[in-house]
Ligand code: SRM
Ligand SMILES: Cc1cc2nc3c(=O)[nH]c(=O)nc-3n(C[C@H](O)[C@H](O)[C@H](O)COP(=O)(O)OP(=O)(O)OC[C@H]3O[C@@H](n4cnc5c(N)ncnc54)[C@H](O)[C@@H]3O)c2cc1C
């Protein structure tokens with residue numbers, strides 16, 4: 031059932047940084063941590079829509095560039111006192127190829 | 142033995158009660174805490190500073206998830222209790238029943254909403270909880286938004302000042318003849334009104350609201366006298382009512398509030414009530430000080446100890462930044478009372494003390510509230526003031542011959558003097574906690590005594606007490622860690638970076654024992670600045686540790702697009718530059734082109750992917766980044782000066798251009814703005830800049846330490862320079878000293894206040910040798926800093942920043 035689509039190479043993303051992929055219904059931010067872990071979340075802060083891909087990445091968290099909410103890349107949940115969360119997506123790393131679960135792209139357009 | 146304790150309401154009173162309970166005995170009760178708000182206990186008082194943007198919600202949380210977890214509290218936030226069944230001993234919330242052995246009702250108050258037509262329209266808010274604050278902030282963000290605040294009491298005025306501060310047009314409607322009539326006499330009410338009107342808030346007293354008008358949402362408020370004020374937001378701050386509905390339905394005795402005895406027991410011995418919902422001895426309370434006392438008593442009652450609630454007098458302060466106002470006790474006029482009044486119209490000071498038979502009954506202070514606690518203390522203790530009658534009104538230091546030095550005055554206060562009104566903490570309790578528990582910081586004192594932990598207006602007093610008790614070993618600066626990733630403060634980190642020769646962020650984190658693997662969004666940008674400023678040409682500038690604006694060299698906007706501001710040296714431009722800007726605006730369909738407050742042009746709303754192309758076009762016309770995003774040199778504003786102006790004494794435009802050409806590209810702890818005015822008429826507003834130059838016949842007056850943003854502050858004169866060369870050397874040396882000593886995000890005026898202007902003058906003015914060295918270090922670092930970041934990126938640097946990694950939009954469409 032699972033259909034994995036390649037979206038790019040690990041080195042396309044700087045360590046402690048992010049890149050985006052465009053989908054029909056919005057941008058997904060792909061993060062790479064200092065330890066080369068990768069995560070995918072919606073590129074839209076639940077607070078006021080800030081582009082999370084533009085934030086500072088620390089540990090496996092990112093700080094939104096607009097008003098400094100901090101999100102866990104793992105769970106997509108806001109940390110500390112802020113409440114809210116963003117959708118997360120499954121990724122796989124095959125060698126240096128980053129793959130995303132195609133279903134998450136289709137599910138998105140169906141939603 | 143454990144029993145089931147259910148608490149209804151996660152507010153200030155219940156939070157404090159739980160603390161007392163767990164401090165005494167963590168195992169006695171199995172606690173379930175219901176809160177109608179979708180969050181735990183926080184310091185409600187501080188919603189005003191949150192609304193004003195001076196604090197964040199984070200800062201005012203009193204109990205976080207860790208705390209509840211550690212105490213084993215079963216949290217049911219976001220759940221309103223709808224019924225108490227006293228026979229079955231259960232409460233109902235969301236259809237679920239929870240049994241109790243003991244129940245505590247701490248439901249606070251409900252805001253009083255005027256029963257006028259239109260009160261339910263969207264856009265009508267109370268001011269009670271965080272959701273109200275969020276809604277008000279959102280309303281204030283609309284351009285030209287207007288607010289009408291109904292109620293000119295403490296809450297209404299704090300809301301009005303905060304909304305005005307956020308740029309809204311604000312009208313306050315108040316029923317009585319003067320503001321805060323419950324706390325202020327008419328004279329002080331008048332002074333307060335004048336101050337608020339000075340800030341642009343409109344005050345309408347004796348206003349009878351007839352209706353809120355609007356169809357889908359509020360549009361206006363109409364008064365009985367026919368006045369109509371347009372409004373996008375209406376804040377109802379006309380009073381509060383104890384929230385007693387649950388108790389009434391359950392058949393518990395209720396008067397104005399839920400009736401409790403001295404031990405906080407209601408008419409049902411298994412049920413306690415406390416906080417604003419409780420009525421004790423025919424009185425309900427609306428300030429936290431007595432509620433905290435109730436919390437203590439309730440905890441003791443639950444623990445089976447004897448305790449008695451005895452109300453104390455309370456004093457009121459208005460938490461509006463820049464307004465000092467204090468009132469306590471009873472200040473109504475009466476036959477048998479005398480009053481002493483002091484007015485100083487020039488400085489806007491008004492003090493009034495009401496006396497009966499040589500004892501103080503009440504006091505109202507406006508403008509200068511330093512002596513508030515002292516008067517209040519005399520009042521509460523019923524001290525005979527006969528001896529100092531004549532000088533009483535001048536305050537403590539005058540009346541008691543006490544020293545005017547604040548530290549000595551602090552030392553002279555009696556041990557029982559109350560320092561923190563909210564929590565009823567006296568001086569002795571604080572000093573003994575400091576000595577016996579070895580406290581060294583404000584946070585320690587807050588944690589152990591609660592002093593200064595609520596409204597915070599006594600923070601200055603507590604700090605003085607720390608200084609008086611610990612002497613020189615109290616250094617508030619040294620113990621403020623940079624962020625939660627380290628125990629070290631900014632100064633210590635900088636010192637160690639130099640001493641240990643640390644040249645990268647990972648090296649600094651490793652050597653200085655960082656507690657997190659890769660820092661956080663606070664420390665990484667600071668460390669990156671310290672690296673770049675300390676080791677020019679050696680340390681690598683780490684883009685991933687820069688805030689987005691400095692990483693992509695444009696300012697992020699609220700919708701995720703960017704603004705582009707090309708440099709215009711000294712505010713000068715040419716027809717060719719303007720043409721190139723116009724072409725860019727056309728080509729990239731720039732929505733807004735604006736002249737900035739920094740004498741140049743801003744192109745707003747540019748898509749991130751377009752940035753390199755925009756820069757390429759601007760570069761072609763000879764323009765470079767204006768660094769409008771940088772913690773670095775921003776602008777050098779100038780006036781026309783001697784070239785054209787009939788008053789100009791020197792070529793201010795030329796000097797401004799020269800300074801900007803010399804200094805652009807430099808990174809500084811916070812942004813750095815300069816200006817050069819051609820004569821003391823000061824058209825370039827040089828005296829509110831970080832560094833300013835005022836040209837005079839004999840040369841150049843150099844100023845520093847001004848501000849005109851969050852704070853407004855005139856500059857201080859640094860020195861006089863005879864030539865442009867000398868002026869340039871002094872300015873560069875001053876900047877370099879700031880680069881070396883300033884803490885990240887600390888503007889020049891704050892740095893100067895911290896290190897003292899004498900020490901700055903000693904380095905930059907008095908010692909030409911030191912000045913020269915500073916100047917040379919600045920010149921050296923400029924060798925690496927003067928690279929146009931736009932040009933680098935046009936040539937391919939960080940290309941990954943500006944393009945999506947993959948695009949699946951087409952694929953979606955195909956499916
Ligand atoms: C564009 C401009 C307003 C305008 O349309 O005129 C502006 C726009 C912003 N200012 Fe400003 N300020 C602008 C002149 C000023 C001035 C006036 C001046 O420089 O003469 C001041 C008061 C002087 C001062 O700095 O003391 C000013 C005081 C602030 C402050 C308060 C700083 C402080 O320490 O008190 C902030 C907030 C901050 O930096 O934390 C701020 C922050 C901002 C930010 C960067 C907000 C942000 O973080 O996103 C705005 C960026 C919008 C953008 O993308 O362009 N801006 N800002 C002005 C750009 C000048 C330029 O050409 O570079
Ligand atoms: C903006 C503002 C500024 C203030 N400034 C000051 C000041 O400077 N000094 C001062 O002393 N006081 C000030 N106060 C007043 C102070 O905050 C209150 O006196 C205090 O919070 C009352 O505490 P409480 O626990 O009784 O009620 P609250 O703190 O209001 O807590 C009651 C809680 O119970 C919840 N609740 C109600 N009914 C139910 C139910 N059925 N089920 C579940 N939960 C329920 C409510 O949602 C609320 O969260 C201020 C208040 C505000 C709003």
Ligand code: SF4
Pocket residue numbers: none
């Ligand atoms: S440009 Fe400056 S004053 Fe205007 S809204 Fe932004 S930060 Fe505030």
Ligand code: FES
Pocket residue numbers: 075076077078079080094095096097098099
């Ligand atoms: S938009 Fe993300 S924190 Fe505000």
